[in-house]
Amino acid sequence: MSTQNKPQSKPLRNDQVKNNAGGFVWAVNDMQRLQRFLCLGCEGGTYYQGEKELGIENAKSIIKLIEDGRGVEVVQTIKTYSIEGRTSKQNPIMFALALCAKSTDLSTKQAAYSSLSEICRIPTHLFMFIKYTHALGQNWGRAQRRAVSQWYTKQNPSELAMAVTKYQNREGYTHRDVLRLSHPSTKDPLICFLFDYITHGLQKAIEHLKSTNDNHNTENITDTYQQEVEQKQIILNNDNEEDDEINNKKLLTIEQLKEFLETVEKVKTSTDENELITAIRQHHLVREHLPTNMLNSKNIWAVLLENMPLTAMIRNLGKMSAIDLLREDSEAEKYVVQRLKNRAQLYRARIHPFNILVALETYKQGKGFKGKLQWQVNQQVKNTLEKAFYLSFKYVKPTNQRYLIGLDVSGSMSCGTINGSPSITPAVGSCAMCMVTVRTEPYAKVVAFSDRLIPVDFSKNSKLEDIMTETRRISFGPTDCALPMIWALERKEKIDVFVVYTDNETWFGKVHPSEALQQYRKKMSCPKAKLIVVGMKSNSFTIADPNDRGMLDIVGFDSAAPQVMSLFAEGAI
Template sequence: MSTENIPQSEPLRNDQVQNNAGGFSWAVDDMQRLRRFLCLGCEGGTYYQGEKELGIENAKSILKLIENGRGVEVVETIKTYSIEGRTSKQNPIMFALALCAKSTDLPTKRAAYGSLSDICRIPTHLFMFIKYAHALGQNWGRAQRRAVSKWYTEQNPSKLAMAITKYQNREGYSHRDILRLSHPSTNDALLCFLFDYITHGLQKAIENLNKPKESTNGDHTTEDKTDKDQQQVQQQQQGNLNDEDDETNNKKLVTIEQLNDFLETVEKAKTSTNEDELITAIRQHHLVREHMPTNMLNSKSIWSVLLEKMPLTAMIRNLGKMSEIDLLSENSDAEKRVVERLKNREQLQRARIHPFNILVALETYKQGKGFKGKLQWQVSKQVKDALEEAFYLSFKYVKPTNQRYLLGLDVSGSMSGGTINGSPSVTPAVGSCAMCMVTVRTEPYAKVS
């Protein structure tokens, strides 16, 4: 019997299963459902605004994998998708990791907490993980305290100083909250100084420098420290840093005096109204937009200096603001710098920006206004064209799965109306075509119908 004559209420082959709509489709295993969730935020093959049942079912599929002894494999998959930048959003990654961390299966729990620092690369990710972990179980067990403490104590002090001042609070948590919950312990004088700054403020941290460290609610250190002890720790750490390969580890030699100077500059910048003073601070201490007081973020001079070393992701996110203050005027140096970076293949590869995120930035920018607040700007044609070129260039850096895909697109008129949940600048038609294009351009076995 020809397959053309088989109604959709009957299976084409015996290995097909009935779906929720009453038709038949190919069976999808739990691991594939996990991969779908990490990429889409739901485990179904399509995303609907009301797909709440599949979200719950997704959690059940992860739990099922853990019950079947594949929890460590789940964690490795989460880690791979995170490190390789395969997802456009981090929320599903952090939720899945938190679910594994709260598992009663010890190998899964150990693997999840052991991967925490690799997956939560910035405080935003860490706070998001803690939020989901709290929702799944409010208690802070020993494993979670140890893993979160390790996230802080294994950081390079100069990088940690930048991180805690740039990402001060997210998801309802601050670094002070996290330190009081995790009780990190370290013999590193530099980290102790930073922990004192987080929990008590800069002035108190400076006062505590020459005092013996007592066990407090932060538990920053387990032994008393004199000035001599601190100097020995600093000398030992500096020796270790000098032995490291700077290109591989990107570590800088730093002292308490340098950390103090940086933190004093950050604190002063919060209330500064002196444009020249802020520009000097940006250049000398590499301050970023998050360090600037809100009332000074309308200054072209400050944005021009910030742009010099601004990460590519942050630059794309702030294109609207820079255009609003006329920094990206036609043929300006800033416009040329932005266009050049957007077309730079190496920078796109290092930034690991997903093509869909660039598409969202393009669709938002060319509309000349934001969807939140009152931000409006004059669109730069050169910047708009560079964003479009960056969208196509970024396909090259999406890792193929080498699986076979048959993609079906809804071409009805309804796809051109409304917006995508979470991406209000993109219509369903544009979003589905973009994701289809990503698959077709990166996968060797893909067909569209």
């Protein structure tokens, strides 16, 4: 049987493997598998694999990389994806880092712990990392105690005070728990006072401070100490406003820190709206500092919005609409819209496209997926969220190539979720992501396929809401990833770049996708026609032939994916 007549249920070459659907494809290498896991996670599993099974497979790939002597490279990859904001959730990042920290390979362990402060930028990340190391059987050895201690002691006191009062407990841990496990030590009087506050409460900390002041003058920080403070590594800063609120008011003395903590404790039980507004403005307090019963105040939310970081603002659009703060033509609406359209702010805040997509899907419903909160949808805010989705991808310039984009809408792509979001299946996520190319390139056609091909009417002016609705209406079936190339050949379409969004569980076709591309190249006299495979699940499969330099496998919902696709299309990589 010739290769061109071999169905996908038969191997084309000896280096192929059988996927979960019974078709033959290639296996991605372990580093590619790691990258898929970091971006896509394993929440919700796939049509063929449960979440636990998928997670174990990904963990084995990471362990194998470490065993092959590539542990430091793994840590560097984790660090790069984290710092560049290329992943939408931190759970896979922290799990992978915990695996490296647990490693018996010394260089891998050292690399993991030395990167802890850069990757765990807020307490939520730190507590998540600690939870995973505990689950993996990692004890509190010297390396972990030292790394966690330095997470606290190397921070600027102003930023640390904001972090520990906002994120008081996460993932089953409190700061008090972590301090008792890590035994941090510092000569910084402000951080010492913070540690006392965390472990004993404010009143005890003040009493201890008074007894210390009987023997030492800690009222002011010397010029030398101020220089040390300025040179400290600031983990939470204005260029790194991921989930955190920034305490712009620098706390340079014990008295200033004490005043801040006294205010934090006082507002916990306050019912005076004016008092809370004053505290928010004077000390840059945030929503988490305030009593729950006061969070229905429109005036309080208006003040919170003044300095609210982008991530928090996007998360709270529904709440602010519910209390009528974002009414049409209001100053709050104008402020929100202006910030959502600011590409530089989106980049600095590490706003991931997937998180904006989830926010858009939630906001347009007028109610949350959980709870009873409902709101009137502000059309201007909704439309700007869509613009922010495109802006949040790394900048992509047009390549002026001719694209045919194939969206796998088969049964397996309609099951499961991306990163645990209940509204975003791989099929829906694919159609949203493909619109980056449609809006960027002058020539880009889109088709959907399962066991048959379905042309869809996506244009530069199509709204995300409409195309996702259209995708959900398409009837699903078995998977044949060769159909986009076959369709283009039958219609004599001149295509430079085929892009296929899929979970690579193809099996139904009479010809392999790679062979369909070869036939297209030959019969259409397009020897340089390329295939980009965008993997939408963190399994180990790809339809891209690793021996063909004109085929590329990349990770879906990596915020850098469109940029990589553009470079590949131009022949730059």
